[in-house]
Amino acid sequence: MLEHKYIDREKSWLAFNARVLQEAADDSVPLLDRLRFLGIFSNNMDEFFRVRFAAIRRLSLSGISGEKYLGGISAQQLVKDITEIVIQQQSESLRILNIIETKLGKENIFIINENEISREQENFLKDFFIQKLSPELVTIILNDLAEFPLLKDTLGYLAVKLVMNQTAEVRYAVIEIPKTINRFVVLPSNNEKQYVILLDDVIRHNLKSIFNIFDYESVSAHMIKITRDAQLDIDSDLSKSMIEKISTSVKDRRIGEPVRFIYDQLIEKDTLQFFLDKMKIVSTDSIIPGGRYHNRRDYMNFPNLGRFDLLYKTNEPLPIPGLSLQGSILEKISTKDYLLNAPYQSFSYLTKFLREAALDPKVTSIKITLYRLAKNSQIISSLINAAKNGKKVTVQIELQARFDEASNISYAEQMKTEGIELIFGIKGLKVHSKICVIERIENEKIKRYGFISTGNFNESTAKVYTDVTLFTSHQQILKDIIKIFEFFDINYRVHRYKHLIVSPHYTRTRFYKLIDREILHASAGRKTHIKLKMNSLSDFKMIDKLYEASNAGVKIQLEIRGICSLIPGIPGMSENIEAISIVDNYLEHSRIYIFGNAGQTEVYISSADFMTRNLDGRVEVTCPIYDQEIKNELIDNFDLGWKGNVKARYHSYKLDNKYRVRKHDPVFRAQLETYRYYQNKIDVLEEII
Numbered sequence: 127m128l129e130h131k132y133i134d135r136e137k138s139w140l141a142f143n144a145r146v147l148q149e150a151a152d153d154s155v156p157l158l159d160r161l162r163f164l165g166i167f168s169n170n171m172d173e174f175f176r177v178r179f180a181a182i183r184r185l186s187l188s189g190i191s192g193e194k195y196l197g198g199i200s201a202q203q204l205v206k207d208i209t210e211i212v213i214q215q216q217s218e219s220l221r222i223l224n225i226i227e228t229k230l231g232k233e234n235i236f237i238i239n240e241n242e243i244s245r246e247q248e249n250f251l252k253d254f255f256i257q258k259l260s261p262e263l264v265t266i267i268l269n270d271l272a273e274f275p276l277l278k279d280t281l282g283y284l285a286v287k288l289v290m291n292q293t294a295e296v297r298y299a300v301i302e303i304p305k306t307i308n309r310f311v312v313l314p315s316n317n318e319k320q321y322v323i324l325l326d327d328v329i330r331h332n333l334k335s336i337f338n339i340f341d342y343e344s345v346s347a348h349m350i351k352i353t354r355d356a357q358l359d360i361d362s363d364l365s366k367s368m369i370e371k372i373s374t375s376v377k378d379r380r381i382g383e384p385v386r387f388i389y390d391q392l393i394e395k396d397t398l399q400f401f402l403d404k405m406k407i408v409s410t411d412s413i414i415p416g417g418r419y420h421n422r423r424d425y426m427n428f429p430n431l432g433r434f435d436l437l438y439k440t441n442e443p444l445p446i447p448g449l450s451l452q453g454s455i456l457e458k459i460s461t462k463d464y465l466l467n468a469p470y471q472s473f474s475y476l477t478k479f480l481r482e483a484a485l486d487p488k489v490t491s492i493k494i495t496l497y498r499l500a501k502n503s504q505i506i507s508s509l510i511n512a513a514k515n516g517k518k519v520t521v522q523i524e525l526q527a528r529f530d531e532a533s534n535i536s537y538a539e540q541m542k543t544e545g546i547e548l549i550f551g552i553k554g555l556k557v558h559s560k561i562c563v564i565e566r567i568e569n570e571k572i573k574r575y576g577f578i579s580t581g582n583f584n585e586s587t588a589k590v591y592t593d594v595t596l597f598t599s600h601q602q603i604l605k606d607i608i609k610i611f612e613f614f615d616i617n618y619r620v621h622r623y624k625h626l627i628v629s630p631h632y633t634r635t636r637f638y639k640l641i642d643r644e645i646l647h648a649s650a651g652r653k654t655h656i657k658l659k660m661n662s663l664s665d666f667k668m669i670d671k672l673y674e675a676s677n678a679g680v681k682i683q684l685e686i687r688g689i690c691s692l693i694p695g696i697p698g699m700s701e702n703i704e705a706i707s708i709v710d711n712y713l714e715h716s717r718i719y720i721f722g723n724a725g726q727t728e729v730y731i732s733s734a735d736f737m738t739r740n741l742d743g744r745v746e747v748t749c750p751i752y753d754q755e756i757k758n759e760l761i762d763n764f765d766l767g768w769k770g771n772v773k774a775r776y777h778s779y780k781l782d783n784k785y786r787v788r789k790h791d792p793v794f795r796a797q798l799e800t801y802r803y804y805q806n807k808i809d810v811l812e813e814i815i
Contacts, residue, residue, distance in 0.1 A: 131673075133781065135178075136179070138691055144783055145775055147163070151218075161226060164226070165423045168425070216416055234320060251331060255332045260332075277300070279352050281302055285350045286298065303326055308325075308429075310424070330347050349390050353388075355384075384405060384406075386412040386413075390417065441801050448464070455597070464597045465760070468593055469589050476505075479597065480562075494561070496522070514544065524557050549614045551614070552617045555630060576597075578603075578749045579733070580595070596756070606626040606628075626747055628745070629746035633746060637741075644675055645674065648680045655722040657768075659686075659718040660736060661686070661689075663736045664690075665691075665738045672700075673699055676701060676702040682704070684777070685714070692777070704776075705777035708773050716731070718730070719748070727761070729757045769794045771786050774796065
């Protein structure tokens with residue numbers, strides 16, 4: 127008998143990040159992509175500590191047990207458990223990195239340190255240090271400062287110890303490793319061998335130059351890194367604009383409480399203690415020994431060195447059959463719905479839609495929600511273009527999109543200058559929906575066109591995140607979208623929607639009803655099933671409803687990339703539930719919900735996961751699919767994932783990430799097969815033509 131009905135959310139998330147680490151360890155993954163997965167693992171861990179661990183730590187320090195909210199475990203115990211798991215994962219990541227570096231050496235790629243450079247490389251680095259690196263360095267001597275300097279949680283630092291000649295006095299310093307220069311310096315080579323050195327080691331190599339005014343006997347430098355609580359505390363001052371409040375809160379984030387301190391485990395004990403004391407880091411914080419280098423998220427940007435044979439083959443995004451980027455998209459959508467599945471298909475259809483709307487004299491208005499945007503966003507350019515062409519453009523931009531706040535504030539100010547009407551959401555609710563509607567005058571009447579997506583309108587992430595977007599001119603669905611924008615304006619009024627399922631008012635209850643209907647079908651002996659694809663499942667009440675369905679005989683298939691607090695396959699509780707996670711070259715991000723309904727299958731796409739925040743604390747949109755061809759396509763998409771037996775792992779209470787192997791089935795890698803599926807659609811269309 128299991129002790130708990132649920133898997134702790136934080137431990138399940140750590141199990142997801144362990145799956146990312148599995149990709150870094152996988153010999154079948156190209157070497158440079160293995161480094162990329164190490165970077166993703168590290169980046170994920172940073173965000174986890176800044177947000178989730180920070181929240182658990184606050185709960186722990188408050189003295190509140192929190193067992194009711196944490197699935198039966200106390201906050202105090204959870205802090206200890208997380209620290210133990212993270213130390214083990216960090217150790218494993220270092221072991222994997224060493225293996226990768228050895229294999230890179232066999233490919234004549236060498237990551238060297240300051241003690242391994244040649245005379246030719248020495249000359250190159252001397253010039254590099256003087257011309258590029260030295261002007262960017264921030265070096266602080268610490269002993270005599272009245273106040274210890276603030277170390278930022280996004281940066282790495284070298285903790286320096288100087289032992290003076292004659293007096294043996296010890297001085298400490300800290301050097302900030304600059305973010306303005308690529309962490310990996312490619313060194314010159316006159317043979318087939320390629321050499322890379324980290325910026326940290328270039329600094330170590332030049333310690334003598336940096337501290338030449340001191341008469342010291344010895345100098346040492348070891349890397350340290352601080353992670354801070356990233357919670358935003360929003361000012362309640364009514365005289366300030368939302369942009370001012372968020373801007374101030376983002377700035378205050380840099381002085382958040384430390385929640386993790388990582389150090390090179392070879393650092394001298396007295397140096398480590400000096401920094402812990404000065405930074406007021408105590409035993410209740412997560413103090414984690416690491417390797418020589420931290421901030422391994424930078425491996426996501428490791429130079430390719432022209433070695434494309436050591437990277438995944440890039441699949442060119444495919445066209446959507448029947449929808450051309452050359453002709454009018456609005457004209458096509460006026461007669462039929464279309465589905466975009468990025469990155470298998472080109473995200474350019476979405477930007478083309480907006481560019482066409484911006485230029486079309488018959489288009490009078492554009493309304494859109496924005497959450498995360500690309501660095502140089504084509505979406506923003508198209509919206510500004512529309513405003514310059516006299517369209518009424520309304521943008522709901524979420525200023526509290528975590529870690530994108532500063533970027534979104536900048537875009538908001540840019541759009542405001544161009545005359546775009548901005549909406550900054552609703553107090554207490556993040557707007558996470560992905561919707562757009564335009565109004566066009568046709569035959570002296572307003573006709574609406576739009577799109578609804580599972581992912582952000584971001585052309586950069588669309589290259590690596592799998593998401594589906596529905597293009598439609600279904601007037602009733604688009605009328606519901608207009609109602610959502612009215613809710614943004616007057617949010618004390620709760621609208622009724624005929625087609626869309628909208629959080630925070632209806633999503634939970636509507637999904638309960640959909641699950642209850644499957645339970646009734648099963649009770650009546652009718653064939654029924656539930657297939658759910660999402661990023662995370664952690665809401666206890668929703669899990670209980672799925673347990674209820676399982677006990678009624680409903681077959682439930684779950685494709686959940688990240689957190690899964692549901693425990694599948696337990697007799698008497700979840701024996702009819704199977705749950706898998708696919709972690710591969712692309713990040714699985716689509717939310718697709720399928721209900722068998724005794725043969726009258728219903729299919730939905732959504733911006734919402736089954737997490738409490740998505741169901742009750744955000745504005746989310748779930749959209750029904752009415753076009754039978756698109757319905758079939760989404761069911762096929764789910765089933766292709768479900769057949770996966772290469773990159774799929776089982777969710778289980780053991781959190782062991784056991785690979786899903788089916789002995790008698792042929793090898794089936796879901797993401798590759800999905801790409802082939804869309805290739806075949808094009809081939810079939812060409813044969814018909």
